[in-house]
Amino acid sequence: MGIVPKKHEMPSQDPAVRARNFKEVATGYTMQIAVEEAQRCLNCKNRPCVQGCPVNISIPDFIARIKESDFEGAYQIISQSSSLPAVCGRVCPQESQCEKYCTLGVKFEAVAIGRLERFAADYHNNNCTAAPVRPASNGHRIAVVGSGPSGLACAGDLAKKGYDVTVFEALHVPGGVLVYGIPEFRLPKVIVAGEVEGLKALGVKVMTNVVIGKTLTIDELFEQGFEKVFIGSGAGLPMFMGIEGEGLKGVYSANEFLTRSNLMKAYRDDADTPIMKGGRVIVVGGGNVAMDAARTALRLGAQVTIVYRRSMTELPARLEEVEHAQEEGIEFKLLHNPTKILGYNNPDDPRDPRNGSVTGMEVIRMELGEPDERGRRRPIEIPGSEFEISCDTVIMALGTSPNPLIKSTTEGLEVNKRGGIVVEEETGKTSRENLYAGGDAVTGAATVILAMGAGKTAAGAIDKAVMG
Helix, strand or coil: CCCCCCCCCCCECCHHHHCCCCCCCECCCCHHHHHHHHCCCCCCCCCHHHHCCCCCCCHHHHHHHHHCCCHHHHHHHHHCCCCCHHHHHHHCCHHHCCHHHCHHHHCCCCCCHHHHHHHHHHHHHHHCCCCCCCCCCCCCEEEEECCCHHHHHHHHHHHHCCCEEEEECCCCCCCCHHHHCCCCCCCCHHHHHHHHHHHHHCCCEEECCCCECCCECHHHHHHCCCCEEEECCCCCEECCCCCECCCCECEEEHHHHHHHHHCCCCCCCCCCCCCCCCCEEEEECCCHHHHHHHHHHHHCCCEEEEEECCCHHHCCCCHHHHHHHHHCCCEEEECEEEEEEEECCCCCCCCCCCCCEEEEEEEEEEEEEEECCCCCEEEEECCCCCEEEECCEEEECCCEECCCHHHHCCCCCCECCCCCECCCCCCCECCCCCEEECCHHHHCCCCHHHHHHHHHHHHHHHHHHHHC
């Protein structure tokens, strides 16, 4: 039988149905589909797909196990390198990482590595009840700041080596951006909770409602006996455009909007946290966070438009997320950029409750010029092309930067002009002795798997420094 040229489609909810619920869009491969997809793998000797994986999963080996219907064996291979396989199989941009380097992808579609990883992880979670074997303690204590992907990856790798690891999380639920930033329909929170429980079974302690830099400082962690500290506090400080009207009622950062929905369950009728439902919503931005915010607003009953200053070709979001948004009925207004947000004002009645509420947005048409320093064509305003769009809510999805709290309370910690912590790339070491960092706290907002890779790098360096 010849090579199947296209990867097997991911079963999913019908767009008209899923646009009105928060259940996971993709329903996952069946055993038969997984085996058939695994049979597409060429099992290359040079393994280019592994080189494209930030955590170096032995991809051909786990796929070979799936070919043999040894699904638990596939999971065990993945878990040697990844602490969050069920998460990564859902949200990693495999098309620009492991699958990008797949040899089969030269002539045909690459093997669906991410979908197979998700299948193996889900199979294990649904069928294996045995707790992981807890390693013997080596007597060394390590603190991890933040329970997002970089912190959990670092904690997991160290716990497997016998370290006494304590993770400090500022929010009331562990998971970081995995629980507050990624919607339920892309990453069910029960999946994240299950991964965290797996780490706890290895001996990792998780302390919630602890804001490092306020509740405790880095210095106090060392005073409590932690030998090394890893900072994986993410990038939770939202960015705005600085245009007129951003302070109006009905203007959200994507961070706030998604946190209200994902973490605080504002979409539920019995939720204590308010959120704008229905109406006309404009989301500004073109990344994955913009897609998440837009698709969340849609599920809350809104008519949603995404405004982005470049064309579809330059859109930074994953192609799969863009396609899902289009299928669900979200409008894309490309080559447009906001110039101001418009608000209601009743000069005859200053107590009118509508005063200060969003009524629309003024945008200007754009065209693409020469490439910028990153190779993307630079958007240029077309003078005199401004016009207004009516809306009730604006969500700014323009990226985030690291919170300055830890820097402002930690002596000797060097940061760059963007607020990211400066580290040695090979080790994650900071300018402060015994202090390491990785993930979005260093790079600014990036992908889950890159953050995990940084956590793994730091864990390796910490182990080498402690154990020699």
